[in-house]
Amino acid sequence: MRSLKKFSIVLLAILGISLLLYGCTGYDDNLQKVGMLVEHSVHDNAWSKEGYQGLRTINEELDTEVYYKEGIQTKQEVIEAVEEFANNGVNLVFGHSNTYGKYFVEIAPSYPEMHFVYFNGGEFGEDVTSLNFNSHAMGFFAGMVAGKMTDTDEVAVIGAFEWQPEIEGFYEGVKYQNPTANVHIRYVNSWNDTKKAMRLYEQMRDENADVFYPTGDLYSAQVLKEVSEDGLYGIGYVTDQSSIDEEQVLTSTVQHVSDLYVRITEKFNESKLRGGVLTFDFQDGVISMGEFSPDIPEDFQEKMNGAIESYEETDLLPNEQ
Known part of the structure; x- marks a missing residue:
C-alpha cells in the first residue's frame, strides 16, 4: 500500500x-x-x-x-x-x-x-x-491577446482534451479580435504527454503559427520554453508562467x-x-489573467483590463455585449 x-x-x-x-x-x-x-x-x-x-x-x-x-x-x-x-x-x-x-x-x-x-x-x-x-472566459481573453499579437495570422492551441472549454473560448477570442486569423487546434489526449505535445508544437510551428496556447498541466512549461527559444509567443496555463520569459510569454490564464x-x-x-x-x-476571484508581456502595446493592455472588468460586472464577454 x-x-x-x-x-x-x-x-x-x-x-x-x-x-x-x-x-x-x-x-x-x-x-x-x-x-x-x-x-x-x-x-x-x-x-x-x-x-x-x-x-x-x-x-x-x-x-x-x-x-x-x-x-x-x-x-x-x-x-x-x-x-x-x-x-x-x-x-x-x-x-x-x-x-x-x-x-x-x-x-x-x-x-x-x-x-x-x-x-x-x-x-x-x-x-x-x-x-x-468556468474556463471558457479565460480562454476567450487569451484568444484576444493571441489575435492581437500574431504577425502571421496563424495561432495554435495544443489541447489536452476536446472537452476543455478554454479551447472553444480561445477560438472565439481570436476570431473576435482578429477575424482573419486561423486557429490551429490539435490534441494530446493527455495532461502529461510532453513528447506528443512537443511534436504537435513543431508541426504547427512549421505551419507558420507564431502564438501558442498549450493547455496541459505537465507539458505547458516545456512548450513555452521552446517557444521562447524559437523567438515566438506563448500563453501560460494554470499558473502565471511569465517567469519562463517575461516578453515571449504574453500572459497566462491563471486558476487559483x-x-x-x-x-x-x-x-x-x-x-x-x-x-x-x-x-x-x-x-x-479564483481565475485571473497573469502579467502582460511588455511586448503587448499599453493601449491594448488597457483594453484587456477593461474587458475583464466589464465581464466581472456583467457576466458578458465582449462578443456578447
Whole structure:
C-alpha cells in the first residue's frame, strides 16, 4: 500500500512554523482533518503543485492536520486510501482530478461522516461536491491577446482534451479580435504527454503559427520554453508562467486552485458545503489573467483590463455585449 503522507509537528518544525500555531484542533464546527488524493505526484506539474500548496495552506491557516496520498488512480486504490484517511480521523477529502468523481459517488454512502470534493466533473451526491472552473472566459481573453499579437495570422492551441472549454473560448477570442486569423487546434489526449505535445508544437510551428496556447498541466512549461527559444509567443496555463520569459510569454490564464482549497475547507467547517456542482469564474476571484508581456502595446493592455472588468460586472464577454 502506498504510504500516507502527513504534515506532522516535526514537519512543521522543519518548515520553521511555530508549534504554538499547531496546538489542539478543537474545532466547534465540522472540520477535523483533511486528506488529498493525487493521480501521480504532488510535484509533477503546475496543477498538482497548486493542490499541494492548498493543502499546506489549510494546514497552516486553519490549524488542522492534513494528509495526502500519491499515485491513486484505480477504484481499489481510492477505496484503500479513503479507508486509511477514515482511520486517521479525516472527514474532508479532496480528489485532485475529475477521475475521482465516479469513485467518490460510489463510496460516499459508506462514509457518512466524510465529505468528498473533486474537480471538473458533473457527478455529485449528497456528500460529493464537484468544483468547476468556468474556463471558457479565460480562454476567450487569451484568444484576444493571441489575435492581437500574431504577425502571421496563424495561432495554435495544443489541447489536452476536446472537452476543455478554454479551447472553444480561445477560438472565439481570436476570431473576435482578429477575424482573419486561423486557429490551429490539435490534441494530446493527455495532461502529461510532453513528447506528443512537443511534436504537435513543431508541426504547427512549421505551419507558420507564431502564438501558442498549450493547455496541459505537465507539458505547458516545456512548450513555452521552446517557444521562447524559437523567438515566438506563448500563453501560460494554470499558473502565471511569465517567469519562463517575461516578453515571449504574453500572459497566462491563471486558476487559483490553492485559494479555492482554503475557501471550500472554510465552507465545510461552517456547515455551508453541500453536495452538488459548484462553478467559479473571474467574479469569484479564483481565475485571473497573469502579467502582460511588455511586448503587448499599453493601449491594448488597457483594453484587456477593461474587458475583464466589464465581464466581472456583467457576466458578458465582449462578443456578447
